[in-house]
Amino acid sequence: MRANCWMGRNHVEVRDVPDPRILNSRDAIVRITSTAICGSDLHLYDGYIPTMKKGDVLGHEFMGEVVETGPDVTGLRAGDRVVVPFPIACGACDACEHGLYSVCENSNPNAGMAEKVMGYSPAGIFGYSHMLGGFAGGQAEYARVPFADVGPIKIEDDLPDEQVLFLSDIFPTGWMGAEMCDITPGDVIAVWGAGPVGQFAIASAFLMGAERVIAIDRIPYRLDKAERAGAEVLDYERTDVLDALRDMTAGRGPDACIDAVGIEAHHPAPLMYGYDRAKQATRTETDRPFALREAIMACRNGGVVSVVGVYGGFVDKFPMGSLMNRSITLRGAQCHVQRYLRPLLERIRAGDIDPGFVISHRMPLEDAPHGYEIFRQKEDDCLKVVLTP
């Protein structure tokens, strides 16, 4: 089959690879009909996530048709149309039992590697490094889906792929980012990053009853998109974000802040950017946490900072004093996607939201390298690339 493979830093290639096959009794093989490039794939592309190996199949946002199931798969059979959540979860461990699917205790065969970096291991993730399981990803014609009776959700009506594909990751991720803010009427929510996850966080915050949402980014077309969704916008390259937020909230600060940026944030001051960029380049810091630092500093006393942007390792100059003294709650998670599939599918069916609004580019799987390039360079107003094998 054809699959988009990680071939090294800034290099992906669509190649011929062997077809996946059933390895465990609860596996299913899915013929992929739609797949997408995630912002977090760019962290792999740029080489910031350790334990990638040349030839690894990328992609963790995909959907398609079940073509084969293992002997112990219940509730799914060949022909079913499914969306596959990006975290792999067994459904039987204590974490899954409590709905914490992205920290499933049984889905990372390389848990020992992750323990070295993180203390304990999170769940395995499709196409996202060997530290997180070494599973082949979904930017391919076919994918093997472990625990197929737990993760995938059947789509039984005629909703088009583009409306349901993002249930695999970015819609639930943005939703959970807003949910972790415990939004109550009157709340002002600030969102760092107006990429796809940021856009869903903005939309979700409004659906949860936020009074105002403020989006922070530097890319004009992304800010425009946020503005059309009803958010107020701040370009951090033109405005001092802390001052502006203080002003916009009459001295209170946003009630909650969402970091939808993660490890490759930018900073308008070359010296500040250079400091962390240099530390990252010399491997004395893995993550550039500008957005996170600013979100903590900006948050209202007693507020919540919700982190859904991806972090990989360690950050420097963490404003712990601000967090501790001002009674701020810091929350973060890889999204527990399985938890949100059904309720969010209902929302889509009810017409509350059409997740397809983030798509800017559609192209065949063969053009994946071009897709990565324009997504990374923010060329051609690229916001979200959907690939069809």
Added chain:
Amino acid sequence: MNDGRQRKTDRPARALGWAGVGLGAAQLAVPNAVRRITGVDDSASAHLLVPLAGVRELCQAAVLLGSRVPGPWVWTRVAGDAADLAVLGLAAARRRGVRRRRAAVATAAVAGIAAVDLATALRRGRRPWDRELTLHAAITVRRPREEVYRFWRDLANLPRFTSRLESVTVIDDRHSRWAVRGPSGRTVEWDAEIVEDRPGEVIAWCSSRGTVVTNSGEVRFADAPGLQGTEVRVRLLYELPYGAAGAALAHPERQVREDLRRFKQIMETGEVLRAEGGPEGVRAMPRLRRRPAQPVTTGGTP
């Protein structure tokens, strides 16, 4: 297990680290003074040897001060002392007059330091040539205690989650035959006997006399708090044929933890989860070498 003993040697080991910083810094900063004091200011090779010894002292200090468990590293100092004594002794023997006296005094001083280093190294619980190795690991399994016990009690199940273990053949209720693939790929076999068995609580076993690798182990089962299932604690004791050096290379404690993780997977989900590129079947050992997030190279088209 020997935490108390270990801590007792850690503090002197760190102190030696700081002393090493002082000595090393002196040898690097004022090598001429050092050469004069030790009576070797007439030697050409001392120009090189003194700063080199300084670099060595600083490297040793770095591991002594940077390591979480500095104790074993004291042996590097003992080795360094031996080298210093040899060089200084030679220097003293070849010289006359004041230089000889100075070299002799320096030799005596180094001998004193060596005595302290050796004493500190020997105070450690485990020495490098000790061959006994105790490993332990624990995991929580979300299944009832009786069920977890029963699965383990059928020793034939062990190879399903234990790397290295090729097979366990149950001979009778207490005796079994274990086969392990050694580091060289050779299969090693021995007989084992269950020496303690309290259903739902503990299973302990011991290899029979005359085994290549004398070993014993026990697994204890306890209810996890809050109805979370069963806490499983494993302790293994090996007498290693290749000494602790071989054990250090193999990361065995981590391996035991990984074994337990596979045990948990079987208990909770019915089987060991495989990533792509692991077509070797269900044995645990090949999975240690498993590589890619790439589809396997053999197998059918869906």
